[in-house]
Amino acid sequence: MTTAPASRIGQRLRVRTAHAPDVDLLGRLPAPTGALSWVRGGSGLVGWGEAARFETSGPDRFAAADRWWRAFTADLDVDDELGVPGSGPVAFASMAFDDHPGHSVLVVPEVVVGRRDGRAWVTTIGDHEPRGTTPVRGPSRVRYADGELSVTAYREAVRAAVGRMRAGELDKVVLAHDLLAVADVEIDHRFLLRGLARRYPGCWVYAVDGLVGATPELLLRRTGRVVDSRVLAGTTWPRDGASDEELAAALLSSPKDREEHGYAVASLVEALRPFCSTLSVDGPSVLRLPNVSHLSSDVVGRLGGTPSLLALGAALHPTAAVGGTPRAGAVRVIRELEGLDRGRYAGPVGWIDANGDGELGIALRCARVEGRTARLFAGCGLVAGSDPDTEVREAHAKMRPVREALEGR
Numbered sequence: 001m002t003t004a005p006a007s008r009i010g011q012r013l014r015v016r017t018a019h020a021p022d023v024d025l026l027g028r029l030p031a032p033t034g035a036l037s038w039v040r041g042g043s044g045l046v047g048w049g050e051a052a053r054f055e056t057s058g059p060d061r062f063a064a065a066d067r068w069w070r071a072f073t074a075d076l077d078v079d080d081e082l083g084v085p086g087s088g089p090v091a092f093a094s095m096a097f098d099d100h101p102g103h104s105v106l107v108v109p110e111v112v113v114g115r116r117d118g119r120a121w122v123t124t125i126g127d128h129e130p131r132g133t134t135p136v137r138g139p140s141r142v143r144y145a146d147g148e149l150s151v152t153a154y155r156e157a158v159r160a161a162v163g164r165m166r167a168g169e170l171d172k173v174v175l176a177h178d179l180l181a182v183a184d185v186e187i188d189h190r191f192l193l194r195g196l197a198r199r200y201p202g203c204w205v206y207a208v209d210g211l212v213g214a215t216p217e218l219l220l221r222r223t224g225r226v227v228d229s230r231v232l233a234g235t236t237w238p239r240d241g242a243s244d245e246e247l248a249a250a251l252l253s254s255p256k257d258r259e260e261h262g263y264a265v266a267s268l269v270e271a272l273r274p275f276c277s278t279l280s281v282d283g284p285s286v287l288r289l290p291n292v293s294h295l296s297s298d299v300v301g302r303l304g305g306t307p308s309l310l311a312l313g314a315a316l317h318p319t320a321a322v323g324g325t326p327r328a329g330a331v332r333v334i335r336e337l338e339g340l341d342r343g344r345y346a347g348p349v350g351w352i353d354a355n356g357d358g359e360l361g362i363a364l365r366c367a368r369v370e371g372r373t374a375r376l377f378a379g380c381g382l383v384a385g386s387d388p389d390t391e392v393r394e395a396h397a398k399m400r401p402v403r404e405a406l407e408g409r
Ligand SMILES: C=C(O[C@@H]1C=C(C(=O)O)C=C[C@H]1O)C(=O)O
Pocket: 174, 176, 217, 232, 233, 234, 235, 260, 294, 321, 322, 364, 365, 377, 378, 379, 380, 381, 382, 398
């Protein structure tokens, strides 16, 4: 489905990017809903309004989105003072995890505010009315209820998956479950974004079409011919009686976590290598966040040609950080054992520009927000040596960022 404004018909849509005074990006978002965000440590992009939107689903969703974006950007009247990645026309993207069900969406905002390396800019796309900013409000009470997959059912699903891996059916699978949070007032997406940005400055704080979160994992960034990725898999979390150093050392030397991590890196590298003339992996090291620590590897490559970020995303998704190994078998096991509509959770999320550059993270540590309700998701990578009770605790730790941001803690 596509929508474009009336001003588009018979004339080219005007896009203007101009330098702007330095800004607090999240502070610019005018309204409680409709926020578009991809911000890390104060840099990135925010947007609002809808100059155009494209929705799609199914196995060809990346190709369909890529085609639509090329056609859309081919027919614009662009005046870009900066000419850097993220200036000029930009779409925020959020792709479904699975082929079915689930919809994927590209939103082209009316206004984009960007900031990088101390430079800020504003892009306007089409006609738009300047809007006043409403105050940001948090809920005073949040209640929780089981989602589609309760904790008890999740533990059973993990147990079943471990059994199938011990029987040799597959090597790794990532199973997730959900949790419903109901607030006493409509949830202001900006309240969540600000809370997440304050506690997780090293994560990408994102919002696209009601999916709001803070992900530490970068599926792929394309800047011209350079691509880079941050692969995470293998997790520990703070617990009584263990220092951060002890936990990090135990994680680095844990065979189970290194096995999980190895599958995730291999899946990314195998899918990316055909596009690259050079490719290198640095890791794993330990990435420490307030709620969890992960084994983390950085991958950097040089592209042989100029495939767009969406075309690359089609080849990479889902990596074994959120799917499993082998990929197709793992996705089948996820459908069968989770029985959950992941929607856009664990799918690629981020932004793209008219040159095919951009950043796609993996939509983790997030909630689908609708009115007073937020549906939180978290998953864990499983191998034959995984323990169901430990995985339940790990999923709980991964839900902390959104829970605490919702509760204003
Ligand atoms: C699936 C999630 O996280 C992924 C799974 C991890 C693991 O199992 O160790 C670590 C980071 C992510 O790649 C999630 O947060 O929901």
